[in-house]
Amino acid sequence: MHEDVRDVDAIRVLASGSVVADRGQVPWLVVDDDGSPVEPVRRYLNDFVARGASSASVRSYAYALLRWWRWLRAVDVAWHQATPADVRDLVLWLQRAPKPRSAERTVSVTTAGTVNPVTRKKHLGDGYEPRTIRHSNAVVRAFYTYWTEDVRDGPLINPVQLDRRHQERRPHAHHDPLEPFRPEGKLRYNPKVPKRRPREMPDRAWSDVFARLTSNRDRALLSMDISCAARASELLGLCMDDLDWGDQLVRVIRKGTRAEQWLPASSESFVWLRLYLADLGRPLAPNAPLWWTLRRRDHGDGLRRQPMNYEALRAVLRRVNAALGTNWTMHDLRHTASLRMSQDENLSLKDVQVILGHAHLSTTADIYTVEDDLHVVRRVHQHLAEREKRNRQTPAPVADGYDGADLAVLFGEV
Template structure:
């Protein structure tokens, strides 16, 4: 009756079955089996996902989550359309203690994996699955089965990812704050709790160290834009020549998620580095070509030529800088840095910061960036402790003996001498 409880979770090893591959056509990423044949239930879901205006990066992340789910079902020998909440629960338990499958072994990062960097205070990525990965896995699996149950109306009979609906008797969203987004009624039952992460800004001296460690005008221009306009890495890399407004010093980006176009102000310094970078390219930038290009020419079958800069190339820039400084900064830290600088500027409102960041809800911006500067809080508390200790070391005032003459005069009605 309770055979699912007898699984030895720690002993399960996921098979290296199937893979995620890039494809040409409407669906940019596919999950295929060992023979290279697309997995039909996943292909059908991803096709519907793409038709719902999903970005290629979202399709890729969903494909990897479903590949992990398929591998898990093969490991526990359960068909995909017969899975229950027990399989999801056991997958969550397995992910909480298992190491991630890696295609290549760690090299220099073996020593630092999972540790906290002493310079930045940030934790290095470890070999275990993070709580956010587990929650993303649950959300993808639930959406996959919702599609087959509600839209296709065939295949599985139940969704194996249950919701934990508490207070069933109350009206949904009865006390909803209108400033916050409306969330689905009920949370996923096996979602781990997330620790609240504080945004980390690069102090000015750390930013100077990073900037001084860059090797090219291209990298200086790209990072200067990131720390001034708070755009995401993918938004900056997607810019074309037509997206630069030299007169008003604006850059146009395509917002992640919504796909909306938005002009953002950038610093004069970043446009100076942009001009120097374009001069290094040795030509006029075509309005319809990408702004960012590789510095070295490579032959991909059509002769030596420069290629548009990819996200992996940007990560290589940060790897070189971090190796030089002994840090683990990322491009997203520049977005936090720019956001916190704007949020702490009294001349800017929180609505101004929300617009620049592209957040759909003001509560999201306020919840993340209306935080006290941790360094200033520490300095104030240290000053408080120092003053208390200094006060404790002062000798008590001397005790006076006898009576005060003025008090006697008042008591007996004498004139003061």
């Protein structure tokens, strides 16, 4: 029996259902058009929360499962009857379909998918990135793993399967106990992701970015990030009692492990932090969020302060990028701080691993021990300039039969 091949270009995925915040034990739910939760997804997310997932992770998984639910409705397949062919066709569709947007591109319509000439980073395009597709596959596989292995009253197979064609021996048969375990195999329909090297923001570029910041809050936040290499979500989660003013330390909750860790920050960032807190005009409680922003609320009383979220932080960088013609992100600051530390002879790679919160030293080594292309180009330019300078200082010898003085008169001194 031959399998029917779908024309993925002809499939129209409707924007049915949504992800909504909930006050219950599951902070984010996938709901149908009538507002009722999608029960299989709700049960899985409930288990996901019980295993220690953060609210941000639950939200990310909910959106990936909403996309899967919309796809199954578009191809008219029940969730418990999905096959690997349905996963394959979704991947093919994601590789070709434009991402839905709440509003059309305006400012970025001419730069989408192009490389920024200043930062040399690629602007986000209108399609789904390979990392998004891989994340979608991982979430759907985890969802079906829960139903096929933990619950055992759902579908018979997991439609997101491993590609074992190149696995000729038992997994981890000769595993080195000093090395982390590797995944047993890649997912069958995962697209390849080009390996990107972290790029250090040049000092001149950082000065330009800093000069465009318009508030002491933004100066404190960005200068703290570029000195302690924390993730944006970790910095936004700071409270007043997470500050050690004497030793200039900040306490962050690590993404993933949820472990507490004190990180050293620069004295400059603490100076800007004091100025920002003075601008607030009122003391903050010890357990109060550190970063606040003004937002208009529907209470008829104008602007009100509320804790700063990631969208507000992105708005800060959008204004800076619009003024400079760049596309810097907060993660570029983390990369910059990490590369500066990895190139410092006074710090070991283990020191950098601890600051970054990586579980394995190999992760730090793989990312931050590579040579930056810009540094290589700069050194090669310097090499060529020095060779040219030496050639000018050491003229070529005069061949037999010619007088050096006559050649100097004819061609001039070199």
